[in-house]
Amino acid sequence: MKTICIVIPVYKSHSFISRLFSSLNQASATNLFSWTIYFVDDSPEVDFNWDSFIAGLQIKNKVFKNIDWVRNKKNRGVTFSRNRAYLSTKADFYVFFDSDDEARPGALEGIELEIKKMVSKCNVLLMATSASKSQQK
Numbered sequence: 001m002k003t004i005c006i007v008i009p010v011y012k013s014h015s016f017i018s019r020l021f022s023s024l025n026q027a028s029a030t031n032l033f034s035w036t037i038y039f040v041d042d043s044p045e046v047d048f049n050w051d052s053f054i055a056g057l058q059i060k061n062k063v064f065k066n067i068d069w070v071r072n073k074k075n076r077g078v079t080f081s082r083n084r085a086y087l088s089t090k091a092d093f094y095v096f097f098d099s100d101d102e103a104r105p106g107a108l109e110g111i112e113l114e115i116k117k118m119v120s121k122c123n124v125l126l127m128a129t130s131a132s133k134s135q136q137k
Helices: 014-025 050-060 078-088 107-118
Strands: 003-010 034-041 064-071 093-096
Touching: 003 014, 003 078, 003 107, 014 034, 014 050, 014 107, 034 078, 050 064, 064 078, 078 093
Parallel strands: 003 034, 003 093, 034 064
Antiparallel strands: none
16 A cells, blocks of 8 residues: 655644644545654754654544654754655655644545546646635735
């Protein structure tokens, strides 16, 4: 089974990641792929207990085969953090979420179906979400 890794860089936004995880956990997947989550903490000066946080997520987990994290030694930015996750994990496909995002119902299933449809046609698939009008203001 092919794996999709959700990469989530976190910079001083630890208060949002529980909400993001809850929305991803409720976003439903089709079981066409195995899903993992990889957090990259880019704010090493913030004292955050990742091990305890991940243990709490595992109790609620319905979708993800693996949930893991790593902390950068110093603030390196979102691009470095995403690249670090890519180089540190083994997955067939990568999806990037920001720590303050929320997944809509059916989002994971939609990602799976787009990947399945496009994988034979291209090497890279870029998908974007659009904010509602109320979010754009």
